[in-house]
Amino acid sequence: MIRVVVVDDEALVRSGFGLILNAAADIEVVATATGAQAVAQVREHRPDVVLLDIRMPDVDGLTVLRELRSRPGPPVVAMLTTFDTDEYVLTALHSGAAGFLLKDTEPEQLAQLVRTLASGGVVLSPKASRTLLRGHPGTExxxxxxxxxxxxxxxxxxxxxxxxxxxxxxxxxxxxxxxxxxxxxxxxxxxxxxxxxxxxxxxxxxxxxxxxxxxxxxxxxxxxx
Incomplete structure (x- = not known):
């Protein structure tokens, strides 16, 4: 069973992801949280995968990511965003995130993407990552x-x-x-x-x-x- 924590400031997003993922026989959403609750929930439930909103008003996703990555045996973290050109995504990827998901990902794809993350794979939408890299050429x-x-x-x-x-x-x-x-x-x-x-x-x-x-x-x- 793949244990997942969903972190997002919107209750509707948390509940929606929970319903979709819990419908899969091999995935269990063990907790949902806001940014301020995230680290404590992860520490308590020890998930395999964390789906983490990158933009939250209380504690932003990059701060949560860095805190989780600083702890021993961190879970796999993928960032949630509504924009495939979100400038924070590239920072998150270089800070240890295993990929990013757009919040409008098709429900039937979501469980498979979580399985990919849990098995050690990366999740980078080719279209989105091309757009991201064009928007952030970033290197000399x-x-x-x-x-x-x-x-x-x-x-x-x-x-x-x-x-x-x-x-x-x-x-x-x-x-x-x-x-x-x-x-x-x-x-x-x-x-x-x-x-x-x-x-x-x-x-x-x-x-x-x-x-x-x-x-x-x-x-x-x-x-x-």
């Missing part, structure tokens, strides 16, 4: 060139893994798609993070998006690679 040309050079150092198989990682797949799911063992995928991911000089899967996914790797899918599996 020299840095972009350095990032492109790092991507060029990846092998074909590592690029395949990176594309699937950025699509939200867990190591096990990537292994299934590419006919690789989970341990092998884990080794590939570790090597990718080292070569790209990033601290986690979300940063790798953002770099892949910026490099244009997500415009096309991975190559067909080739066991000779």
């Amino acid at each position: 040309p020299a840095v972009v060139d350095q990032e492109a050079a790092r991507v060029e150092r990846l092998t074909d198989r590592e690029r395949d893994v990176l594309v699937l990682l950025a699509g939200g797949l867990s190591n096990a799911d990537i292994g299934t798609r590419l006919h690789l063992g989970t341990g092998t995928v884990k080794d590939h991911v570790s090597t990718i993070l080292t070569k790209l000089r990033v601290g986690g899967r979300v940063q790798a996914a953002l770099l892949a998006q910026r490099a244009g790797l997500l415009d096309t899918g991975p190559d067909e599996p080739d066991d000779t690679k």
Whole structure:
């Protein structure tokens, strides 16, 4: 059972997400909270996943995120927002969030996105993340060139893994798609993070998006690679 805490300043959003997620047989919303209540609720209920509103009037989502990330064994956190160009999203992703969800996400997709987060995947809407990155080019040309050079150092198989990682797949799911063992995928991911000089899967996914790797899918599996 995947344990979830929903944090939002609007009671209607909290109850709506709770109803949708509790309808899934493998997900339980163990608590809902406002920003001011969030840290205490997470500490009490120890969820696997926290869905955290990024903009709240009492305590904002970035403050809650930093507090949760500073504690040992933090849950996976995904930010909730109504805007795919929200300037705070990129800050949240670089502060340890595992992705972001738009509040108008289709109900039938919501449970699967929570499963993706719980299994170690990232949740980045390709359309939204492209818009976000266009709105926040954020880096000097020299840095972009350095990032492109790092991507060029990846092998074909590592690029395949990176594309699937950025699509939200867990190591096990990537292994299934590419006919690789989970341990092998884990080794590939570790090597990718080292070569790209990033601290986690979300940063790798953002770099892949910026490099244009997500415009096309991975190559067909080739066991000779």
